[in-house]
Amino acid sequence: MSQDPPVVRRQIEIINALGLHMRPADKFVRLALQFQSEIRVIHDNGDEFNGKSILDLTSLAAECGTRLDLEACGPDAEAAVETLAALVSAGFYEDENGEELEPPR
């Protein structure tokens, strides 16, 4: 018997000062690629972006304060959303100037 793969959706907010620029998008994509689920990032105007595409994510141009919906669809959807939302709410581990910070343990 087959089941539809679970879909998990959560609102996220970009909180790092420089927004979703190239390196944060790269971090997001590298993390997203570790999950089997399809990952989508949805803008409030309805546009959908592939969470595994760095080009999609940078063209989303999400500045600090942008709210987005994060959606995963697949067997590990719950874990994917959990992990990616944590990265976003940690401000992608970068400071006001986009400098790399050590992730807190």
Next chain:
Amino acid sequence: MKARDPQPSRRRNKRASSGRQGPRADGSAQRPHDEWGLDPRSAAQPMTMKTLRGIAVSPGIAIGSVVVLDHRGHHVPRRTIAAESVASELERLDRGLDSARSEAEAAEAEAGDRLGPQYAAILGAHARMIADPTLRRDARLRVERDLVAAEQAVSEVLEGHASRLEGLKATHLAARATDVRDIEHRILGQLLGQRPTRVMDLLAGPTVVLAHDLTPSETAGLDPKRVLGFATEVGGRASHTAIVAAALEIPAVVGLGRFLDQARNCRMVIIDGDEGLVVLDPDLPTQQRYHRAAAERTAWFKGLSDLSDLPAVTLDGTQVVLRGNIEFPGEVDACLERGAQGVGLYRTEFLYLNCGRPPTEQEQFEAYAAVVRSSRGYPVTIRTLDLGADKLASYQNAGYAEPNPALGLRSLRLLLRDPTLFRTQLRAILRASVQGDVRVMFPLVSTLDEFRQARAILDDVAAELTAEGVPVRADLPVGVMVEVPSAAVVAHQLAKEVDFFSIGTNDLIQYTLAVDRTNETVADLYCAADPAVLRLIAMVVEAAMARGIEVCVCGAMGGDPLYTLLLLGLGVRQLSMPPHQVPEVKRVCRGVHIEQAKALAEEALRQETAAAVVARLQEALRLAVPDAPSPLGRDDDTCPSLLCRGDDT
């Protein structure tokens, strides 16, 4: 062993691009000419000298002959394919993408070895962009649907992305268009069977490179031995190209606007990476001036590096204490290596900026204790949280917004309203206080009453810890940062109750002159030498001296050599600054008698305009430090300090 290099390590400290410290003057230029590298032809056959102004992104002076790199955009012929070739064209696309990705990965590895991990990360992201599923999908779609060749498909997709990025308001996001074009070049290079363009292959000897734009990977591929400097028509401070140039220590000016056509036939060019100037076909006097400056810089920085073990003491024996401003525990070493006696300003904001929640007491304690321990017994002045509510996630999530954050709920005001936030930080500071010579200071104090409230909470938290059996330092010195004019005006009253003052000049100037220095339309009003600012500083120092308490200057003014004599003359004996500025300020201290400084301060206080003050300070600095390299391209009518680009003390 102490580091002998007075230069900031840009890999660790690339934020501070104050533009004064690079010893990368290169006088070697080209030597087919005379001893100075001067081009005798320019005298015989005068060319018109032309000076262009751009954005300085990597300091130093470069003088040499020119290579103009034309826009090397691959010319993509519009080529359609037959329907039956779609499958083979798709294969060709995949092969091109795969080899472009391998090439970017190789560049990433090479950059990691040469430049360090942050820079490699930029090229690593390029590799991921090339492997991007959206790029592949959209390019395949174009091949299948429009029957166009692979290079055409890739070019269309990426140009679309690049122009969308360029249309964005946020400049740091718009700057990423260059990264997209960078990968486009790489992929097209593979598809069209061209060897990747290496700038280095185009250069015969050491030269100055002028280009429309250099991509980050082209910049990372530059060999500082052969590229004396570069200048580009486009680009900004936030571009990856700028960051990489600073890491490679190649003097660079970007954002010059269209100039390549005029530069194409010039024989010699000067890049002034301190002032953001490019001089095309400099006349003989200008060449001589810059050559002299380059030689002076080299000698100056060599001299500075010999000072790190010597005390900051004036010719008459007056001791001056120089300390470092830091943000991260790892920066303490840089302070001590450059001869700073401890940390005069430890900013704690970074702990709060990067998590959705405030840091725990333990996280803070560990950070503070790490700083105190690495300071090897020297004092560490910890500043309590100096952020606006608008910067904290907990307030943002609650929908908190205010019309005028600079005058709103921020800094100490916020801590007094949010006891949990405040007490948690004070507990962490008090716990760390027994591990060394810790002092605490409250920022943005506007009234005496605010200080009293803060002090009462500190005493209460200390009592609470003592009751828990946690050791705390009983006589922890407590100071205020004087950065609001009202605090300066009542400094004589504050001085009765505080243990020390620390003058935060950046905010003091901003609030005194009511000017936001990041607002370009009014930034020219922002000047540390303004008579109103000097008078306030003098008041604070007098109030401190009358009570026998310490006073330190920790804003950008404290680290700018132009103001060192003035501050000493006003009675300041402690200065705190970014660590890379310590050697230059020390050099100034060691070149004067305190009586000269006092006379200068008295004279400065009598001036009526900032420009008059600055003129006197420049003259005095030249006399005190005759061997210092003089700023060359500086407009004398603007406030000439680094303060307009300083940090946010």
